[in-house]
Amino acid sequence: MAGGFGAIAGLLGRPSREPRLLLVHRLDERDPGDPGDPEDPGAGPPRSLLVTHPRAVPSESRGGHTLALAAPLTRVTNAALAPATNLDQTPLVRASRSMMAGLLSDLDHDGRRFGLGIDDVLLSLLRGIVLEHPDASRTAPPEATTATRLRAFIEARHTDSRLDVAQVARELGISRRQLHRHAPDGGVAAMLAERRLATARDLLAAHRALTVAEVAERSGFGTASRLRAQLARRAGGTPKAIRQAASA
Numbered sequence: 001m002a003g004g005f006g007a008i009a010g011l012l013g014r015p016s017r018e019p020r021l022l023l024v025h026r027l028d029e030r031d032p033g034d035p036g037d038p039e040d041p042g043a044g045p046p047r048s049l050l051v052t053h054p055r056a057v058p059s060e061s062r063g064g065h066t067l068a069l070a071a072p073l074t075r076v077t078n079a080a081l082a083p084a085t086n087l088d089q090t091p092l093v094r095a096s097r098s099m100m101a102g103l104l105s106d107l108d109h110d111g112r113r114f115g116l117g118i119d120d121v122l123l124s125l126l127r128g129i130v131l132e133h134p135d136a137s138r139t140a141p142p143e144a145t146t147a148t149r150l151r152a153f154i155e156a157r158h159t160d161s162r163l164d165v166a167q168v169a170r171e172l173g174i175s176r177r178q179l180h181r182h183a184p185d186g187g188v189a190a191m192l193a194e195r196r197l198a199t200a201r202d203l204l205a206a207h208r209a210l211t212v213a214e215v216a217e218r219s220g221f222g223t224a225s226r227l228r229a230q231l232a233r234r235a236g237g238t239p240k241a242i243r244q245a246a247s248a
Contacts, residue, residue: 019073021081022051023126024066025097048093050129050136053083067100069122074155076126077137085136092132096125146174147182150191158195161222165189193230196220200227204239205246212239 026047052073073081087093103118130136149172157163165188169179180187200219203210210218216227231237 019052020070021073021076021126022049023069023071023096023100023129024049024051025068025100026066048087048089048097050081050085050087050133051083052081067097067104069096069100069126071123071126072155074152075123077130077156079130079137081130081136085133087129087133090129090132092125092128096122096129099125145182146172146178150179150182150188154188154191154195158192159199159218159220161217161220163192163220165192168192192220193234197230197234200231200239201235201242204242208243208247215239 099122150168153168153172165176165179168188169176172179183191196219200215200221203215203218204212207215211224212227213224216222216224219227221227221230228238231239231242
């Protein structure tokens with residue numbers, strides 16, 4: 001999306017089931033090394049930010065025209081992020097700026113809709129930018145309990161079909177016994193299955209061009225047979241029934 005910062009930042013203030021992360025680029029500023037128009041000195045060096053709380057953005061960054069990418073925070077990282085972080089103009093940051101501007105231009109010109117592959121690329125860009133800016137992360141607050149970390153981790157990583165209970169425990173740095181103590185009834189495996197089912201239902205309903213195998217891969221089940229088995233076991237349905245209900 002593009003527009004004034006106030007309108008874009010308003011997204012963060014809207015009610016949402018999960019927190020959002022904004023990657024913000026100023027469009028009225030030049031890239032380093034671009035001499036631009038010598039009679040127009042107003043365009044300074046570019047400013048890019050990661051934002052989780054709009055009120056934390058410095059006043060000097062609020063003016064002008066901005067381009068922003070919004071994503072669910074837990075799809076990007078399970079770390080706690082600072083309210084606002086100024087980004088260095090690394091190759092990855094500059095690539096995200098160019099890609100976002102190009103996608104917006106294509107959308108404005110012909111109204112095309114982009115596939116899920118673009119979502120995956122943009123999320124990967126965001127993850128890379130967070131990783132190369134360690135100052136964006138901060139120590140998790142005391143209230144970030146193991147249960148909270150577990151929920152955030154599954155939200156962020158459930159689409160990885162290789163993720164299982166043992167890997168969750170390893171990456172959270174706790175034993176499987178400790179992990180299960182902080183999981184709700186049914187355990188961690190059930191948490192993974194239910195979250196993957198929710199993603200699969202959304203994909204089946206909204207993207208009819210995807211095959212069941214493609215939905216299974218994108219939702220974390222890996223194979224169509226596993227997706228069908230979990231749908232039958234936990235929801236008493238089939239992919240076809242979900243699509244029929246969505247189009248009714």
